[in-house]
Amino acid sequence: MTIAITGSGSGIGAATAAALRAAGHDIIGIDLRNADITVDLADAAARDAAVGEILRRSGGALDAVVLCAGVGPQVPDPNLVVEVNYRATVALLDALLPALQKGENPAAVVVSSVASTQIKWEDNPINKGNEAEAFAQAGDFAGSYAYASSKNAVTVAVRERAAAWGAAGVRLNTVAPGSVETPLLQAGLDDPRYGEAIRNFVAPIGRNGKPEEIASLIVYLLGPQAGFIHGAQFVIDGGIDAQTRPTAV
Numbered sequence: 001m002t003i004a005i006t007g008s009g010s011g012i013g014a015a016t017a018a019a020l021r022a023a024g025h026d027i028i029g030i031d032l033r034n035a036d037i038t039v040d041l042a043d044a045a046a047r048d049a050a051v052g053e054i055l056r057r058s059g060g061a062l063d064a065v066v067l068c069a070g071v072g073p074q075v076p077d078p079n080l081v082v083e084v085n086y087r088a089t090v091a092l093l094d095a096l097l098p099a100l101q102k103g104e105n106p107a108a109v110v111v112s113s114v115a116s117t118q119i120k121w122e123d124n125p126i127n128k129g130n131e132a133e134a135f136a137q138a139g140d141f142a143g144s145y146a147y148a149s150s151k152n153a154v155t156v157a158v159r160e161r162a163a164a165w166g167a168a169g170v171r172l173n174t175v176a177p178g179s180v181e182t183p184l185l186q187a188g189l190d191d192p193r194y195g196e197a198i199r200n201f202v203a204p205i206g207r208n209g210k211p212e213e214i215a216s217l218i219v220y221l222l223g224p225q226a227g228f229i230h231g232a233q234f235v236i237d238g239g240i241d242a243q244t245r246p247t248a249v
């Protein structure tokens, strides 16, 4: 398979790329650094150019896409959080659909977060179009508000595409990890505003996840054994969502 992976330079994306490479697939890695295609996905013109480069390298046909690039709540600019985690992800999804339609048993996975469940779409400032005002009012916590909003929006965007992508013959799902040991989590732990809350966010299973554990779910969702899985979100969080919201089914 030919597979494009954003965020391939680190953490969950790097683990996913390694697992798929080990299985013999051709990977096109896209990231700020350590990648086949080096690009800042927050820059709309640069990401359009990156799409062109993905299509050139793949010959216009992709069997799978994994959109993993993201920034955490500690990033000072909430607009950057929304741009990378939500707008860039949706832009790439839409731009790469025609290439996926030319692939074999094509599928895509977007890496969202359990944070997607922390806010309702009806209250999401991205939906309401009042991001600047809402994030300004959140003060020191603008980053975590922007993070939850961006992940809620990207999960909704995937669900909204289930009908069209199903008709196009391309499966599309999200994974929603809890705390996973990556540089993104470490940056949150090192941040004085968020460190303690993240440390206290201990999953029932008693530990954080490892990037390879998220990668194995992504690999499964891309493969033929997941042929009927479409438009779904898979929480992979050591049980923390069940613990905090047991009746939210």
Ligand code: NAI
Residues within 6 Å of the ligand: 006, 007, 008, 009, 010, 011, 012, 013, 030, 031, 032, 033, 039, 040, 041, 042, 068, 069, 070, 071, 072, 084, 085, 111, 112, 113, 114, 176, 177, 178, 179, 180, 181, 182, 183, 184, 185
């Ligand atoms: P990471 O920091 O190890 O990897 C993220 C990758 O995205 C990095 O290689 C980074 O360079 C790339 N990236 C960031 N901004 C970019 C930009 N503007 N253009 C191109 N590439 C860019 O972090 P991790 O944890 O592997 O994150 C992967 C995804 O998993 C993210 O979407 C994150 O929100 C999500 N996630 C992570 C959790 C965790 O606890 N680590 C929990 C839930 C979701």
